[in-house]
Amino acid sequence: MTDRLLQHLHDLGDDDLPAYVYDLHDLHDHAAAIRAALPERVQLFYAAKANSDPKLLDVLRDHVDGFEVASGGELRHVQATCPGTPIAFGGPGKTPAELQEAVHVGVERLHVESEQELHLLAGLLGEHSVDILLRVNLPISLGPVALAMGGEPSPFGLDPANLDRCLALIASDSRIRLRGIHVHLASGLDAAAQLDLAGQVLTWASDWAEEKGVELAEVNLGGGMGVDYARPDQRFDWPAFGSGLRRLLERYPDVTLRIEPGRSVTVYCGWYVTQVLDIKHSHGHAFAVLRGGTHHLRTPATKQHNQPFEIIPTDTWDRPWQRPQVQNQLVTLVGQLCTPKDVLARAVHVRRLRAGDRIAFALAGAYAWNISHHEFLMHPAPNFHHLDPIPVPAGSHP
Ligand SMILES: Cc1ncc(COP(=O)(O)O)c(C=O)c1O
Numbered sequence: 001m002t003d004r005l006l007q008h009l010h011d012l013g014d015d016d017l018p019a020y021v022y023d024l025h026d027l028h029d030h031a032a033a034i035r036a037a038l039p040e041r042v043q044l045f046y047a048a049k050a051n052s053d054p055k056l057l058d059v060l061r062d063h064v065d066g067f068e069v070a071s072g073g074e075l076r077h078v079q080a081t082c083p084g085t086p087i088a089f090g091g092p093g094k095t096p097a098e099l100q101e102a103v104h105v106g107v108e109r110l111h112v113e114s115e116q117e118l119h120l121l122a123g124l125l126g127e128h129s130v131d132i133l134l135r136v137n138l139p140i141s142l143g144p145v146a147l148a149m150g151g152e153p154s155p156f157g158l159d160p161a162n163l164d165r166c167l168a169l170i171a172s173d174s175r176i177r178l179r180g181i182h183v184h185l186a187s188g189l190d191a192a193a194q195l196d197l198a199g200q201v202l203t204w205a206s207d208w209a210e211e212k213g214v215e216l217a218e219v220n221l222g223g224g225m226g227v228d229y230a231r232p233d234q235r236f237d238w239p240a241f242g243s244g245l246r247r248l249l250e251r252y253p254d255v256t257l258r259i260e261p262g263r264s265v266t267v268y269c270g271w272y273v274t275q276v277l278d279i280k281h282s283h284g285h286a287f288a289v290l291r292g293g294t295h296h297l298r299t300p301a302t303k304q305h306n307q308p309f310e311i312i313p314t315d316t317w318d319r320p321w322q323r324p325q326v327q328n329q330l331v332t333l334v335g336q337l338c339t340p341k342d343v344l345a346r347a348v349h350v351r352r353l354r355a356g357d358r359i360a361f362a363l364a365g366a367y368a369w370n371i372s373h374h375e376f377l378m379h380p381a382p383n384f385h386h387l388d389p390i391p392v393p394a395g396s397h398p
Pocket of ligand 1 (some may be wrong): 002014047050068089091184186187207222223224225261263264
């Protein structure tokens with residue numbers, strides 16, 4: 001945590017807590033480093049589903065080639081927040097109304113997930129045309145991954161066995177322009193695994209395109225660049241990934257590669273900051289009950305991990321009774337919800353933790369607030385703070 005961020009967390013009043021604090025300067029530097037590590041022939045799209053906070057999108061728009069959205073809601077939100085930025089529209093189960101909207105506003109790319117989606121598209125195009133990728137669930141072995149979305153039976157993308165029928169449909173409709181292939185097979189891959197995946201996908205796609213006589217202009221590898229919640233200081237090795245891609249792409253001079261990471265882009269800039277309300281012991285185990293909980297930060301419950309955190313000691317204690325505390329002990333950090341699943345970190349060692357101390361959970365900038373069940377128990381929502389937005393020179397955005 002930077003001194004500037006720590007100072008900001010100290011300055012928050014108790015009434016400000018819980019709070020999400022986004023360090024926009026950190027996001028700016030991180031996104032710039034990702035962009036700098038990638039070869040020119042790799043286009044960077046940000047998957048807005050990871051965190052679509054408008055101020056984050058506003059920082060990212062200067063570093064990415066576009067945004068990937070996965071619903072009509074995200075499409076409208078990104079358009080309103082960053083007008084003019086290219087949008088790729090993906091995701092399973094698009095409704096006819098969403099497809100209509102995507103065509104009407106002229107999304108830059110549409111990722112087609114099924115044969116029926118192609119039929120629907122053809123039926124509503126009218127005078128419009130559309131550039132598409134076919135999302136394919138390739139039979140690629142991924143090994144152990146955090147979240148598999150392909151390479152095995154899955155509702156995402158097209159089974160390769162359906163591709164011929166899709167090609168026939170596309171060939172019969174000149175308004176649908178096939179640009180290439182999309183895959184998003186897994187989350188949580190490190191740079192070596194992502195490179196291996198990229199090599200397998202490019203080999204498959206170019207062989208397939210040659211066999212079918214299809215022009216392969218673009219391959220989208222999806223996202224899934226790994227984030228290690230147990231080692232928050234260790235980031236995905238973008239320089240290694242970038243130079244590996246550079247070497248790989250020499251074999252495919254006519255293909256533009258696109259990636260659409262989400263988690264690995266915004267996760268580090270977000271902190272969920274709260275306060276210890278109480279500390280108690282139960283059957284020999286210590287629990288710290290925090291203001292807030294998994295209805296604000298669901299990530300540790302969904303991923304079944306301990307959310308990394310830092311303790312910010314607060315020395316003031318003006319109650320007439322002894323301050324509840326634990327020292328050199330294992331403690332489980334829980335929230336205010338009436339469910340045993342409301343655990344943010346289980347049996348973690350602390351040197352000292354007292355009622356009134358603050359806790360800042362790290363790696364809370366992606367799939368955190370926006371995937372949480374906010375309404376459960378009707379506790380107040382957290383506050384949102386954005387630290388040090390980068391000033392954008394007037395007129396630099398369309
Ligand atoms: C199609 C697609 N692209 C990109 C992403 C972003 O993945 P991540 O946030 O793991 O980088 C997802 C996440 O589910 C996805 O489904």
